[in-house]
Amino acid sequence: NLTFEQSAAEPxxxxxxxxxxxxxxxxxxxxxxxxxGASGGVGSFAVQIAKAFGAEVTAVCSTxxxxxxxxxxxxxxxxxxxxxxxxxxxxxxxxxxxNGYNTLKAYKSVLASKGIYVVSGGTMAQLFQAMLIGPFMSxxxxxxxxxxxxxxxxxxxxxxxxxxxxxxxxxxxxxxFSLEETADAFKYLRAGHAKGKIVITVD
Numbered sequence: 001n002l003t004f005e006q007s008a009a010e011p012x013x014x015x016x017x018x019x020x021x022x023x024x025x026x027x028x029x030x031x032x033x034x035x036x037g038a039s040g041g042v043g044s045f046a047v048q049i050a051k052a053f054g055a056e057v058t059a060v061c062s063t064x065x066x067x068x069x070x071x072x073x074x075x076x077x078x079x080x081x082x083x084x085x086x087x088x089x090x091x092x093x094x095x096x097x098x099n100g101y102n103t104l105k106a107y108k109s110v111l112a113s114k115g116i117y118v119v120s121g122g123t124m125a126q127l128f129q130a131m132l133i134g135p136f137m138s139x140x141x142x143x144x145x146x147x148x149x150x151x152x153x154x155x156x157x158x159x160x161x162x163x164x165x166x167x168x169x170x171x172x173x174x175x176x177f178s179l180e181e182t183a184d185a186f187k188y189l190r191a192g193h194a195k196g197k198i199v200i201t202v203d
Contacts, residue, residue, distance in 0.1 A: 001165055009171040009197035013041040014160050016120055016150035017049045017096070024148050025094045025116045029054030034085065034092040034110070037099025038074065039065035041197045042120055046096050047072040048169040058092070060085050060100070068172070068195055086110050096120065104129045104137065104145060114142040120149070172196025178203070 002010070021027040033050045037043045038059030050057045051073040059074035062081055069077045078085045086102065091112045097119040107117050137145050163169045174195040177185040179202050189198055 002171070005173060005176060005199045005201060006171040008199050009041070009173050010160075010164070011152055011157060012150050013197065014045045014049070014169065014171075015152050015156045016042050016148060017046040018156055018160060019151060020046070020096050020118045020120055020148040021050055021053060021055075021094065024118045024146060025096075027053045027055055027094060031055045031093040032058070032091070032112075033094045033096070034058045034060065035074075036060040036080075036085070036095070036097045036102065037121060038069050038072075038077075039195050040098060040121075041194075043098040044068070044072055044172045044196045045169060046098065047074050049163075050094075050096075052163055052168045055094070058085070058090075062193075064193075065195060072172075091115070094118075104133055108137070108143065108145075111143050116144045117146070119147045173199055175199075176201050 027050065033055040035043055035046045035050065035057065038047050039061040047057055047059050047069060057074045058076040058078060059069035060078045060080050061069050063079050066077050066079060086106045086109055090110065092110055093112050093115050095107055095111060095115065095117045097107065097117065098121045111117055160169065172195060174197065175188065176199045179200055182200055185198050185200060188194065
């Protein structure tokens with residue numbers, strides 16, 4: 001029940017979010033989840049997938065994407081241009097960092113005592129911190145720090161297809177470009193403000 005464009009926008013990002021929450025975080029119903037970068041390709045799926053697992057979701061995004069995060073099912077939305085989520089006093093069981101410039105130390109301060117932090121995007125500094133410092137920090141206390149990369153498999157796509165068919169998760173497309181407009185699509189992508197995915201259509 002998807003269009004070809006929606007199908008093209010689904011596999012990598014949805015599987016990344018699934019691998020992060022189900023496989024790395026062992027997500028469960030009722031857990032408090034924070035998604036930093038909740039409006040991009042992975043982030044928009046992450047909000048929907050976390051809700052499908054029954055979690056309480058806090059989405060972090062810019063002002064222009066607040067309504068989209070709410071429409072995706074986020075229970076709470078933090079506008080990072082107006083509020084610092086590391087200073088709200090709230091703790092989270094699971095954190096998925098898809099974007100942003102926060103350090104591991106900042107995330108540690110809002111992670112529950114046995115919480116799990118996973119990074120799947122952001123700056124190179126964030127990725128290196130998670131890979132190099134994360135294992136050391138994970139040994140010091142009950143918190144765990146790591147990273148996730150998409151590893152598409154037929155089993156994961158079949159798992160997600162049931163939610164897609166039921167409408168529990170929906171691929172979000174910001175803009176569609178023709179094949180001849182591919183260069184313009186990359187310029188738009190590099191600007192860093194896409195909501196969901198950008199799709200190239202082939203006639």
